[in-house]
Amino acid sequence: MINPHTENAETNVAAEPTTDCSMRIDPTAACDPWVAQVAVITDIRPEIDSVSTYRFRFQNPDVAQAYRFLPGQFNMLYLPSCGESAISHSGPPAHDGTDFIHTIRFVGRVTDSISRLKVGDTIGVRGPFGAPWPWDTCLGRDVILMTGGLGLAPLRPMIYAMVSQREAFGRVVLLHGSRSPEQLLFADEIDAWRAAGVEVELTVDRADDAWDGNVGVVPLLLDRLPDVQPDQTEVLTCGPEIMMHYSAVSALRRGIPATSVWLSMERNMQCAAGLCGHCQWGAWFVCKDGPVFRYDRIHSLLSIRDL
């Protein structure tokens, strides 16, 4: 097998930066990866049941000014005496001291504690970490996003960035599924995305009386999507592992090569720097080699249970 570092470094990071989203972030140049910086909550916005979006700003202006992230990267959010949780960026790529945004589902000790915080409260942040979505690879190509549930959040920075440079891409398609219509994340933004040139198809597992859209799993949306040009398409998928697995299978069925399908994996992360061992998956450290992986490099691992 090939060394995962050089592999991802070559693929995900361009030698010649062409846009803000392709700039190289060298996490090793940052200070001690174990030490958090304090950030203040500047806004809280409830989304769906048990999910809210938080806006943060680093307390130290120098840290805020220097902070950059790429779509697909994540931070470790730390609440002293509760612990730390790896959360993807869900806002537009931050530049020059602006706020950064995370959409959080309250499912565990750390995130439940975060749910009790108020605007003005502080939190620890380490990051950004991880390999981003393949921005440069997507430039000039059709991009299909396949997301399930909260999996839309780590791709929202990609949507914002693509919409802001819409002419730099071919077709941009969002195929999103949620359990039910009321669980539909970022529902109030979808019209704006459509207006900005994103084709959006939604589906739910269980419809209600008001729902007249698709019912079923996300891969079916790709099966039905008209006019897919397999050779000029990149598929980015994020959601439950099984959903990403079948989304990739569906993409391959449409003739899209495995080298053009990208998944964002979830594993336990404690250091986010490849030092603690928790996120290992085969030879990969999901925290630093991923979370975004190209499908051809991981498809043999996806089919093995509890690896």
Added chain:
Amino acid sequence: MTNTLPTDTEVAGMTPAASFLPRSALQTLLDLLLGQGYQVIGPRLDQGAIVYDSLERVEDLPAGWTEEQGPGLYRLQRRDDDALFGYAVGPHSWKRFLFPPQVNLMRSQQTDDGWRMSEVVQPVVRYAFLGVRACDLAAIAVQDRVFLQSGFVDKVYQQRREQALLIAINCTMAAATCFCTSMGSGPRCQQGYDLGLTELPSGFVVEVGSERGAALAANLPLEPLQDEQDQAAERARQRAVDDIGRRLDRDRVQTVLRERLQHPQWDAVAERCLSCANCTLVCPTCFCTSVDDVTNLTDQEVIRERRWDSCFNFDFSHISGGPVRDQTRSRYRQWLTHKLTTWVDQFGTSGCVGCGRCITWCPVGIDLTVEATLICQDQDADAETRS
């Protein structure tokens, strides 16, 4: 073999000039190290085992003791002589000093303006390790790659490693659990040490491995090495080679094990494995940690603390849906495949140095050389042609 830190331990073109340190002058070496501010760590008897701990006197060393080792077996035994280093390896490795089991990473203090967070300043420690075996030199080189040469640098390890002085001891015997010859890591100390010793009844053959070692040697009452001492040392080192009976086909395992993830032997080993994590704790290269918070009684100050963890612990792989590796089978598979195969992908070296500690300290005597060999045995012609 793996490389070591690009420090003065690898001085190009240096020929190790061997000399002889009389046993009566070993205390001089200890005094010299202590006088230079080193904390000397070496083998001592404790709780029925030979462990690594602070020492100041030659009398602290386990003179005349050796150990009997086997799968799930460790017993101290008297030797027929009073050799100071007449054993193989005990449950400790140098990992516990370079990569401490518990480290405070950062401190958070509750103030009127919210949390204030700061780095915990690490104490500067200067170790001199006395009695580093070839397998453990290799293990230190492996952890150098993990903590210093793979992107993010672990500052705690880095400080301790840069300061540490390594005095190696060539093995003159092997335990029944040793298999360093299979892993290419020993028993002869080849590189990565400052001073390299071979023990004879009357003293030590001394080889210099670095500039730091040369500076130390210059202050020792060394005698010119006699031919018969040189030959006796060579015979003693050969004894260790001849003693080693355990084998592992490293290259075959590296290529084949990764393709046998559904082998029935994983189930068979899981029936015996207690998932107790002993193997990972005694392993000189295992590096997994977890981070937890320790809060004072008023909840105003929180220390973020890093501790050794193990992939055998149930919640090690916990994610929102539950642990990924929820069975002993998958946890043992993770440990063995990582140690012997994927480690090579990650760090360019095997994670196993053949020290045999995991065999000895497994309470049910699971032997990784046996398990890996069983799993990698020919199943069909197809497997053969693939590798």
